[in-house]
Amino acid sequence: MTSQSGPVVLVTADDLQRREQLAALRRLRPTIAIAHPRGPLARQLFMDLLACDDALDPLPWLLSARAQTVALLALALALDFATSCAASRSNARRALAAASDAAWSAAMREADARSRALFGRLLTASDAWIAPDRLVDRIADAQDADAVRQLLSQMRARSALPVETAPQRSLVEPTIAVLLADLLRLPDAVDPVAWLATARGEAVARLSLDAMLRQVLPTPQHLVAERGAAIRPPIRPRLRVRAGPLIARLERMEFYANCFRLHFRARIISADAAKMMFQPFTPDALTRWNGITRVVDDAGYRYVVQIEDYEVMNQCWWWRQELTLACWPALDAAARSLTLHQQPAALARYRIPRIGDQMVPLAMPELGALQVRIPLPH
DSSP: OOOOOOOOOOOOOOHHHHHHHHHHHHTSOOOOOOOOOOOOOHHHHHHHTTSSSSSSSSHHHHHSSHHHHHHHHHHHHHHHHHHHHHHHHHHHHHHHHHHHHHHHHHHHHHHHHHHHHHHHHTTTTTSSSOOOOOOGGGOOOOOHHHHOOOOHHHHHHTTTTOOOOSHHHHHHHHHHHHHHHHHHSOOOTTTTHHHHHHHSHHHHHHHHHHHHHHHSOOOHHHHHOOOOSSSSEEEEEEEEEEETTTEEEEEEEEEOOOEEEEEEEEOOOOOOHHHHHHOOOOOOOEEOOOOOOOOEEEEEEEEEEEEEEEHHHHHHHEEEEEEEEEEOOOOOOOOOOOEEESSSOOOEEEEOOSOOSSSSOOOOOOOEEEEEEEEEOO
């Protein structure tokens, strides 16, 4: 293991992961095909990102150079969420009516009540609502943008929610669902695209980048389902690495036809770091190490790293984690070694807010850089 010295710029674990995934897509083997995001606007934006230099942080660039584009894309994503949920809520209501399990019925009613609080009648009204499918595919120019604004206005009327001049929910939980809840409460006189670009710029940049990466990358679940038999025996490096207060051990590597997997065990060894994680103690908080963010072979080709599975063992006095990373594409047959990197980053911590069901990142202790080389047997 080698460590970097000198001043570093600390980034959050999730932002670092997005940046490294983009950089990996620029350095794949030439024979690897990359999928395209849905819709012409997202495709062009993603091609612009791939043309950027690796040293460029994508989030500030999106905010400064493509603010209106990501705002329009985030608006389309929010309306797509509404149209898909409208259909799923109809199915859920039918399932609820036929439910015999009291606990399941109570959980469904609680979810329905939360939807009403966030979206009013938009997703919960019993009357039929025909909404356009795959809205993101239609966003291409100013004319389509006007159509999206009109559709949001119709959704506001349907939701029957009170108008708020400065809704704040998505400041607490910056997710697509809660962003939609704020958009539904804006006055009709407020341009939603301009509001997203100015009042929620950083959040919409992250949400838009996340959406594009989800559409481009094969999910870890898909890689697991399609990996087939191992193409070479697994190796057990039992390699121990350290990054700041965290010690991790690479237990096993497995190799398949379209991916390879890295299995880690990790723990925090610093009492001060543990105090930062658990003071004040909140039972709905989760601390997670996102793992190695960059994998490069000896030919210089890179691999996209995604979290496949993790298990956290949290107690007030210690923290341990098991983590599996899925690396795409499959290992190059000519590769003789792999180098694993992690840039300085903040350890990821999340809480589950009351207004939704998605985890919100919190500030955490920082991890240092690491780099380690692994020989590959042939």
